[in-house]
Amino acid sequence: MLVVSDLDGTLLDHHTYSFEPAKQALTELAHRNIPVVLNTSKTRTELVQILSDLQLTTPYIVENGSAIYSADGQQCDVLGKPREVLLKALDQAREQGFSFQSYRDFGLAGVIEHTGLDQAAAEASLAREFTEPLIWKGSAKQRSSFVHWIQAQGLQCLEGGRFLHVMGRCDKGVAMQRLIKTYYPENEGPVVALGDSDNDTAMLARANIAVCIRPASGERLAPATRGTIIHTEAFGPEGWAEALNDILKNR
Numbered sequence: 497m498l499v500v501s502d503l504d505g506t507l508l509d510h511h512t513y514s515f516e517p518a519k520q521a522l523t524e525l526a527h528r529n530i531p532v533v534l535n536t537s538k539t540r541t542e543l544v545q546i547l548s549d550l551q552l553t554t555p556y557i558v559e560n561g562s563a564i565y566s567a568d569g570q571q572c573d574v575l576g577k578p579r580e581v582l583l584k585a586l587d588q589a590r591e592q593g594f595s596f597q598s599y600r601d602f603g604l605a606g607v608i609e610h611t612g613l614d615q616a617a618a619e620a621s622l623a624r625e626f627t628e629p630l631i632w633k634g635s636a637k638q639r640s641s642f643v644h645w646i647q648a649q650g651l652q653c654l655e656g657g658r659f660l661h662v663m664g665r666c667d668k669g670v671a672m673q674r675l676i677k678t679y680y681p682e683n684e685g686p687v688v689a690l691g692d693s694d695n696d697t698a699m700l701a702r703a704n705i706a707v708c709i710r711p712a713s714g715e716r717l718a719p720a721t722r723g724t725i726i727h728t729e730a731f732g733p734e735g736w737a738e739a740l741n742d743i744l745k746n747r
């Protein structure tokens with residue numbers, strides 16, 4: 497068995513970023529030698545700190561499936577597009593009259609304001625390599641034309657719990673399968689994936705057990721999968737522990 501997890505709103509509380517309620521389930525997984533792989537829209541710099549806080553030594557996926565890093569960070573498999581390409585496209589989008597504010601515009605103070613991260617975590621979040629998160633400032637209709645315009649540039653938009661991410665044509669699902677093939681080819685038993693937002697559906701759709709964590713806002717996810725779907729009652733890390741304890745009880 498292998499556990500692949502999103503972070504914000506899933507293993508980490510959407511508001512406080514705490515994983516306290518999931519600690520006991522994490523310890524139980526470690527006792528049973530079940531690997532926990534992180535698959536997030538966060539950056540590599542953010543992940544290095546979070547892996548250490550969670551005492552995990554597993555390979556990981558950053559920036560919405562844009563890159564897979566080995567546990568020691570020495571090997572990197574890139575699936576996404578460099579951020580410079582995205583920023584150039586966003587310059588052109590502005591010239592077309594689209595209205596948004598992205599990480600580049602926020603700077604450190606803006607990231608802290610929008611996310612509630614502390615200064616060190618916000619700095620780590622600004623160290624982006626492959627994605628540009630933004631907040632839409634126009635109408636819903638303009639937003640939909642923007643999404644189409646971005647697609648016409650060979651890029652795509654994916655929705656996280658807080659931001660719309662402009663990025664290359666990769667996702668957490670493809671990256672998860674590539675990571676398993678590379679690092680866990682001998683895995684036996686189900687792949688359990690846990691997520692709460694739209695950017696998690698591609699990963700949930702490819703798992704044997706898709707755990708849809710109750711989202712802090714918006715609708716519950718409904719991934720198109722032939723696997724088992726579990727919807728948690730609790731939010732964030734409480735929901736994470738609820739689902740994993742249930743799955744482990746039956747194994």
Ligand SMILES: O=C(O)[C@@H](COP(=O)(O)O)O[C@H]1O[C@H](CO)[C@@H](O)[C@H](O)[C@H]1O
Nearest residue numbers: 503504536537538611621656657658659
């Ligand atoms: O778009 C979002 O809501 C989150 C989603 O992150 P996950 O893929 O849920 O771990 O990611 C952004 O915001 C985080 C702070 O809330 C930052 O830590 C991330 O770097 C950023 O991508």
